[in-house]
Amino acid sequence: MIGTFTFENLPCRVVFGSGALASAKAEVERLGGKRALVLTTPQQEAQGKSLGAALGPLYGGIFPGATMHTPVEVTERALAAMKACEADCVISLGGGSTTGLGKALALRTGINQLCIPTTYAGSEMTPIVGQTENGLKTTVRDAAILPETVIYDVDLTLTLPASLTATSGINAIAHAVEALYARDTNPVTSLMAEEGIRALARALPAIAAKGDDREARTEALYGAWLCGVCLGTVGMALHHKLCHTLGGTFDLPHAETHTIVLPHALAYNAPAVPDAMARISRAIGAADAPQGLFELAKRLGAKVALRDIGMPEGGIDKAADLAVTNAYWNPRPLERDAIRDLITRAWAGEPPGAIKTAV
Numbered sequence: 001m002i003g004t005f006t007f008e009n010l011p012c013r014v015v016f017g018s019g020a021l022a023s024a025k026a027e028v029e030r031l032g033g034k035r036a037l038v039l040t041t042p043q044q045e046a047q048g049k050s051l052g053a054a055l056g057p058l059y060g061g062i063f064p065g066a067t068m069h070t071p072v073e074v075t076e077r078a079l080a081a082m083k084a085c086e087a088d089c090v091i092s093l094g095g096g097s098t099t100g101l102g103k104a105l106a107l108r109t110g111i112n113q114l115c116i117p118t119t120y121a122g123s124e125m126t127p128i129v130g131q132t133e134n135g136l137k138t139t140v141r142d143a144a145i146l147p148e149t150v151i152y153d154v155d156l157t158l159t160l161p162a163s164l165t166a167t168s169g170i171n172a173i174a175h176a177v178e179a180l181y182a183r184d185t186n187p188v189t190s191l192m193a194e195e196g197i198r199a200l201a202r203a204l205p206a207i208a209a210k211g212d213d214r215e216a217r218t219e220a221l222y223g224a225w226l227c228g229v230c231l232g233t234v235g236m237a238l239h240h241k242l243c244h245t246l247g248g249t250f251d252l253p254h255a256e257t258h259t260i261v262l263p264h265a266l267a268y269n270a271p272a273v274p275d276a277m278a279r280i281s282r283a284i285g286a287a288d289a290p291q292g293l294f295e296l297a298k299r300l301g302a303k304v305a306l307r308d309i310g311m312p313e314g315g316i317d318k319a320a321d322l323a324v325t326n327a328y329w330n331p332r333p334l335e336r337d338a339i340r341d342l343i344t345r346a347w348a349g350e351p352p353g354a355i356k357t358a359v
C-alpha cells in the first residue's frame, strides 16, 4: 500500500556512458565556466592532467592532493590553488575522496562542480560532505554541496582494482539498503534502491571474474548512481552511523568498513523491517538478505572481519558505547548489548546472526 510521503528530486544533470568524458569541455561551458581547477588524488594526477589538456583554454590548473575524509587543511590548500588560478569552477575526477574535496570548496565558495566519479561511492549524488578537523569527522548537509553536473564514464572505472571494486560496490549497496527502511522512505527512492542493489549484486561477481568486462562495469556504475541518489534523498540509520563511528574512532578505511558491517547491521534491523528485507532478498537473489550480503562479500574476495582492517578488540566496548551515545533514528531501538554483539561478530568475521533482543 502506498502511504503519504514527500519526495524531493535533487537538481543534478547526468551524462552517462562509455566515452562520456569527451563531453567535459562542453559541460564546463554549459555551466558558464571559463577556468576550471581539476581535482584528483596523487594517484590520479596523470589522468587529471590529460583531462586538463582536453579542456584547452578552460584549463586553469590541477590540485592533485585529495585524500580520504576531507581534512580541512587539504581544503585550505585547494582553496589557495583555486584563487591562484582564478578558477570559476572545479572538476573532481576520482572517487569519494576527490568528490569530497570539490564539495568542501563549493560549501565555502559556492563554486560550480563538474564531478567525474571513478568509484562506486555515490558521493556525487548527495548534498552531504564529511570533513575532518583535529581528528574529528563531522557531516554537513547543504544544497550548495550537491554537484551541478556529473559525468559517468564507464571507461574510467575499468582500472578500479578488484578489492576496491568489491568494497566500493558494497558501500553503494549499503546506501540503498538503508534507503529501503529510512524514516522518510518513499516509493520512488525505494524503486531506485531495489534496482541499484540488483544491478550491483549482478555486476560485481562478473567484474571479479573479468575486471574489464565493460557490460558489467556499465551495470555497476548505473547501480552506483541509483544508490547514490538514495543516499542523497533519504536519511540513513544504524549502519551508516556505525561505519562513521568506527571509521572516525579507529581510522578504518571507508568502503572496507561498510562492506564488513553491512550484513550485521542488516541482521540487527531485520525483525523491524520485513518488507525491506524481502526487497533486498529479491534484489540479490538470496533467501536471507544479511547472509546473502555476507556471502557476496566473501565471493568477491573482500575482507569480512574488522580485526583484519585494523580495529583493536579492545575497541568493541567503546564502539558500542558510542553507537548508542548520540541518539539517532533507527527502525529498531538502539540496544547497547545487542549492538555490542553485532560489533563483536563483525570484528571476528563471523556470519551475521540472529541478534539478541532485549527482554
Ligand SMILES: NC(=O)C1=CN([C@@H]2O[C@H](COP(=O)(O)OP(=O)(O)OC[C@H]3O[C@@H](n4cnc5c(N)ncnc54)[C@H](O)[C@@H]3O)[C@@H](O)[C@H]2O)C=CC1
Binding pocket: 041, 042, 043, 044, 067, 068, 069, 070, 094, 095, 096, 097, 098, 100, 118, 119, 120, 121, 122, 123, 124, 126, 128, 129, 130, 156, 157, 158, 159, 160, 161, 164, 168, 231, 254, 255
Ligand atoms: N558525502 C558522501 O555522500 C559520501 C562520501 N564518501 C566519502 O568518500 C571517501 C571514500 O571514497 P572512495 O571512493 O571509497 O575512495 P577514494 O576516493 O579514497 O579512492 C581510493 C583510491 O582509489 C583510487 N582510485 C579511484 N578510482 C580509481 C580508478 N578508477 N582506478 C584506479 N584507482 C582509482 C583513488 O585515487 C584513491 O587512491 C570517504 O572519505 C567517504 O567518507 C563516500 C560515500 C558518500
Ligand SMILES: O=C(O)/C=C\C(=O)CC(=O)O
Binding pocket: 100, 128, 129, 130, 131, 139, 171, 240, 243, 244
Ligand atoms: O563522510 C562523508 O563524506 C559523508 C557520508 C558518507 O561517507 C556516506 C557513507 O558513509 O558512505
